[in-house]
Amino acid sequence: MSSEILIYIIFAGIVALLLALFQYVKKGKNRSKLDLFFSFLRFVTLFSVLLLIINPSFEQVELSIEKPSLVIAVDNSNSIKYLKQEHKTLAFVNTLQNNEALQEKFNINVYTFGNQLKQGDAIDFTDKQTNVFDAFKALSQIYKHGMAPTVLMTDGNQTFGPDYQFATSVYKQPIYPIILGDTLSYTDLKIQQLNVNRYAYLKNEFPIETILVYNGSDRVASTFVVYQGNKKVYSKRLNFSKQDNSKIIHFTLPANKVGVSAYRAEIKPIDSEKNTINNIQNFAVEVINEKTNVAIVSDFPHPDLGALKRSIENNEQRSVSVINTKNFVSKAKDFQLVILYQPNSKFKLVLEKLNTLKKNYFTIIGTKTDLNFINNSDLGYRVDITNQSEDYQGVLNTSYLPFYIEDIGLESFPPLLSNYGGVQFNLPVDVVLYKSVKNVTTNDPLLCTFETNDKREGVLLGENIWQWRAHSFLENQSFHQFDNFISKFVQYLASNKQRSRLNVDFQSFYNGNNRVIIKAEVFDKNYVFDTREILQITVKNKASETEKTFPLILKNNHYEVNLSGLEPANYEFSLSVKNENITKKGAFQILEYHVEQQFLNANALKLQQLAKNSQGTSYFMNNSVEIIDELLKDKRYLSVQKSSENTMPLIDWKYLLAIISLSLSIEWLLRKYNGLI
Incomplete structure (x- = not known):
């Protein structure tokens, strides 16, 4: 005082x-x-x-004393159980947690990781995939400040994600790997990788690439076989040696029947082979009868053209042709959807042809668009002409009705360059994205769809959509999310099916190591998304005739159910709305594939390098107790006295x-x- x-x-x-x-x-x-x-x-x-x-x-x-944190990150994937390391792992976690000296020096926190990082000690080794890098990325957000040495208990076998060997670029803490499993080298033949397109076209042949790897010193012979059901459709005899230890096989198979065709690839095991699970890999191909042809009509080059072409063709059911106005008219009948990129007066014959053929089309309006031509073409809307431009970001309309749109974070995407001013529609429209300028959302659409004269149309009032695709890749290390957004938009515009009050989003087949997610939307009689409904799905195993019923959970603007617990098989499903007489039926297949059981031993070299890069130390399970002494003696991990006034x-x-x-x-x-x- x-x-x-x-x-x-x-x-x-x-x-x-x-x-x-x-x-x-x-x-x-x-x-x-x-x-x-x-x-x-x-x-x-x-x-x-x-x-x-x-x-x-x-x-x-x-005055307060703040102890450093000791992070125990445990690999919860079923590869630990397959390598028979689960009991040793649980015992050692218990040893670390109950050590009084460690408790006195550290705040001990246990995490598990597989598909994603989770806090707690509920360790059951059931995760089907392992992403070590993502676990470090999540931990880096939790332990930004202060010391938090990390005990990493894993076999080091990662099934997806960036290389965790370089995780020290995001996680700045010392890492102490406890290597689970032995490092002995066993004689082994395996299918390292099998590449095949998801779709094929009826009466065509689809290519397959297979990489086979041999680990051993003797000369051996084996046979690579592909079965469809019990029928052998391909076979090849192969020889391996210590020097000639890998084979790449290219072959094709015929697509004779519409629908999902399942196959089993197998390299016959050799004598005394310890792991035969990695000798077999199941795959499937969906055979379709026709391809959706899309035309992008433009009279000048722009990066948007390439971005749209690649996004649309990411779905193998679609083919894209970039064509100018002179050549389009004679080929108009070949396309199910036409994208008009920044039209001008040269597009007059194009529009006349589209109206004559009643083709669906998607118009992209930018700064090079002739707005007088747009306003005089009786398109159902007029654009204000101000001769000025503005950058607009997109804000997702969560009440969009025609089809399900997943929120991919469009509000954080770079702005599109557009003409300044509004747009007036003289018919009802469904807005996908609203314009936002300087964080103020307007009532003007940036992206919308509408139906008129038994055809569907879409309008995008902005250019430089290529920046959205690039931004999506930087955020997710993949184009998948953005390409999926464009794919659904194109799928809707290319079809003339009547709007349904119940939309179901699912795939015809799922790989056994991926999540099986089915999403649905339900609308009331006024086609407003209904959050009050109760949806349930009944899934029937075709082989065993057993049925299971699951409820769908409301998540933001859709309903969702996770069926990842189902065993590999062919399934039929019926999805119904409890308070309405609405039902949708479908079928899908789950392929058997145990990616976590493809490994014979631990990846010790990579874990040892990770420890070295992070200034930590690696240990094998048989000498793991030594880590306790090292943690207790390391002078980097000292309690800090803090004062607060x-x-x-x-x-x-x-x-x-x-x-x-x-x-x-x-x-x-x-x-x-x-x-x-």
Whole structure:
């Protein structure tokens, strides 16, 4: 408390005392002992009021000891169980958690990782995939500050994600790998990789590439076989040696039947081979009867053309041709959807041909678009002409009805360059994205669709969509999310099917190591998304005839169910809305593939390099207890004493109010009792 505040308190006491004496002791000889008591009560009241006004306070310093964190990250994938390391892993985690010396020095936190990082010690080794790099990326957000040495218990076999050997670029903590599994080299033949397109076309042949790897020193022979059901459709005899230890096989198979065709590729095991699971790999191809041909019509080059072509052709069911206005008219019948990129007066014959053929089309309007031509072409809308441009970002309309759109973070994407001004539609439109400028969302559409004269149309009021695709790749290390967004948009525009009140989003087949997710949307009779409905899906295994029913969970603007627990098989499903007589049926197949069981031993070299890069130490399970001594002796991991300075009131205002109330009450009661009021 400062000396200035102390002077104020003394001055307040003097003033309160003088006022109290002035009121009750000014009578001279006639004053009584009661007047002196009244003076005391009035002094207490006035002094308390003045203390409330002054509000004296003092600084309080609190000291605390902050211990470093000890992170225990445990590989929860089923490869640990396959390598018979689960019991040793659980025992060692328990040893670390219950060590009193470690508890005294560290705050111990246990995490598990497989598909994703999870906090807690619910370790069951059931995850179907392993992403070590993603676990470090998540931990880097939790332990940004302070020391947090990390004990990493894993076999080092990662099934997807960036190389974790370089995780020290994002995670700046010392890492101590505990290597689970042995490093002995076994004789082994395996299918290292099998590449095949997801789709094929009826009466064509589809290519397959297979990489086979041999680990051993003797010369061996084996046969590579592909089966469709019980029928052998391909076979090849192969020889391997220590020097000639890999083979790349290219071959084709015929697509004779529409639908999903499942296959099993197998390299016959050799004698004394320990792991035969990695000798077999299942795959499937969906055979379709026709391909959707899309035309992008433009009279000048632009990066958007290439970005759109690659996004659309990412779905193998679609083919894209970039064509100019002169050549389009004669080929218009060949396309199911036409994209008009920044049309001008040269597009007059193009529009006439599209209207004659009743073709669906998608118009992209940018700064090079002839807006007078747009406004005079009777397209159902008019664009304001201001001869100015503006950058607009997109804001997703979560109430968009025609089909399900997943939020891929479009609001954070770079802005598109567009003409400044609004657009007026003379027919109902469904807005996919609204325009946003300087974080202010407008009512003008940036991307929308509408239906007129038995055909569907879409309008994008902005150029440089190639930047969106590039941004999506930087955020996700993949074009998949953006390409999927464009794919669904193109699929809707290329079709003339009537709008349904129940939309179901699923794949015809799923790989066994991927999540099996089915999504659905349900609308009321006014085609407004209904969040009150109860949806359930009944899944039937075609082979065993068993049925299971699962509820769908509401997630933002769609319903979703995770069927990843189903065993590999062919399934039929019926998805129904409880309060409405609406049902959708379908079928899918889950392929058997145990990616976590493809490994024979631990990846010790990579884990040892990770430890070296992070200034940690690697251990094998048989000498893992030595890590406890190292952690306890390492002088980098010291507790830190922290001080916090808090300003505390000298007297709490609640107590002062209580004193004021009490003194005034006593004074009033005594004056009333003595007839002075």
